[in-house]
Amino acid sequence: MAYLSMGEAHRRITDYLSRFSDAVSSQDAAVLSPLLAVSSNSASLQSLADALNVFQDSNRLVGQLERSSQLAEIVSPLLRCIQSYRLGRFADAYVVLEKAANAFLQEFRNWETPWAMEALYTLALEIRLLAEKADRELASSGKNPEKLQGAGSFLMRVFGALAGKGPKRAGALYVACQLFKVYFKLGTVHLCRSVIRSIETARIFDFEEFPVKDKVTYMYYTGRLEVYNENFLVADQKLTYALMHCSPRKEANKRMILKYLIPVKLSIGILPKQWLIEKYNLIEYGEVVNAIKKGDLRLLRQALREHEDRFLRSGVYLVLEKLELLVYQRLIKKIYVLQKQKDPSKAHQVKLEIIVKALKWLELDMDIDEVECIVAILIYKNLIKGYIAHKSKVVVLSKQDPFPKLNGKPIGS
């Protein structure tokens, strides 16, 4: 570090303090927010951190602030946070940031207007990001990583301060999304439920009035939850909303939405176009789509095996596994169409033996009883209309619409 005189250090700290106090008294969130953005690596915060290392007694300067008692509770831990952060001591930095953030939240509650919303957003984001860094640091030194959980509790208090009636409610969705990110990371997604209830059941605020970026993020996370709950129709609706309204500049986010939306669409019988898979580099779905189109069970199983890790990690494996029934339907339909070409009068009778042969060709070794069982399931799930003549081992297909399409409904509904 270049030499920094005591006088210069003193100047930098008082400069920061007066900017902070001016921003509060003039209620200027655009000035206040960057002063709170600890992890932003802005040049001015970095040079402030250097100054804090030189000038140890910054609390004395904080004491000289106007309205010092209220602001000191925020600024004094905040300065320590900025200093620790720059030194790479993230767990220490987190502890004091939480203090500063709590003091800020207390002030925020007392302000009648939501003028400081952007500053509160900044703190909410910083709390989460710093908690993640702190936990990584704690875990790597064998300590218990619990800061992100703490961040969750803090964000819940922020959410509580916003979610009620009044103009501050517009900020509730941003904080809800930060909470979702915490819960998804911690694997405690069941905690999302109370947040969702508070957002969706309130009659006092129209969802459409929230900022679009928060609506998109919210729909992405709640859509993912619906995928896990296998509510494919709601998942489709939410993820489609997220995709349609997502910023065109955020390709990575669009890709993430599609990662969940594609399996949802597949499970209601709608396929993504090839260009979509290619544009967003989601080739793991390419083979799955081909398998469905062809009726190629072997290809489906291969694709699931090949990308098993990826599908398991994102939690869509079970959704994709259920596509087997759709592929069986397609295969039997192909057999039916081929029979019809040869002899239309007998086409609606498909011997189970023939299906066994087709599967054997695909290297799937199933006996006639197993195939009969599969066909029974297909009939039960309304993927085939007809009945099984058990004695003669034949599927007798309905003459009308023997292979009903899903038409945007989930299998078996």
Next chain:
Amino acid sequence: MATETKPVAAEDPKVDLFEDDDEFEEFEFGEEWDDKEEGKETVQQWEDDWDDDDVNDDFSVQLKKELESSSEKS
């Protein structure tokens, strides 16, 4: 995640709690965009009429051969 050196403690569930591979990127504060533009593209992203009676693709042709040869045998 792979570059991180975590203590070896596979049985501790907290260790793998650090990940959600699909964490949504933050939008910039105050970022606004025209979200009507996208509508057109969206319609052309999906197809629901793929389940046709076409059996001229390679897979179907192969399947046909296979079924015919096996019906001769039986």
